[in-house]
Amino acid sequence: MKKKSVVILMADDDTDDIMLVKDAFGKIGIRSDFRSVENGKELLRYLRREGDFADASLSPRPDLILLDLNMPLLLGKEALKKIKASDALRSIPVVVLTTSTEENNISECYCLGASAYVVKPMGFGELTDAAKAIVQFWFQLAELPPVSRGC
Numbered sequence: 001m002k003k004k005s006v007v008i009l010m011a012d013d014d015t016d017d018i019m020l021v022k023d024a025f026g027k028i029g030i031r032s033d034f035r036s037v038e039n040g041k042e043l044l045r046y047l048r049r050e051g052d053f054a055d056a057s058l059s060p061r062p063d064l065i066l067l068d069l070n071m072p073l074l075l076g077k078e079a080l081k082k083i084k085a086s087d088a089l090r091s092i093p094v095v096v097l098t099t100s101t102e103e104n105n106i107s108e109c110y111c112l113g114a115s116a117y118v119v120k121p122m123g124f125g126e127l128t129d130a131a132k133a134i135v136q137f138w139f140q141l142a143e144l145p146p147v148s149r150g151c
Contacts, residue, residue, distance in 0.1 A: 009062035011043040024131040040074025069098040084113030
């Protein structure tokens, strides 16, 4: 692993899914600071450091965002669109992690700038395998831009 610890931010309104994904990432042995928000609006406030997220030490910039599509207040696709429209945020990899297998959702997410689209596995073992593949690609194989550099 290139970094001592990575910040993973998950946006999902299902607390059970958040706990399962957090446990899966913990099981594979990655040293991570796993954080979560419950909807698209909260995700954008976190990324923009607004309101409760204003303190950068309490809301560090994520190295990777895991994004569900179906959330209240602001859908995942709308949040993705806003993230990728922002010079300050667009370089953060966004992996859509959702239950939807609809081709229209997959195509639209890639068109909006998603880095990857992963259908949530049903079993914990499969979820752990998916987490391991995500970590291997984004934190061991891929070269990510320095935080200080925008696009």
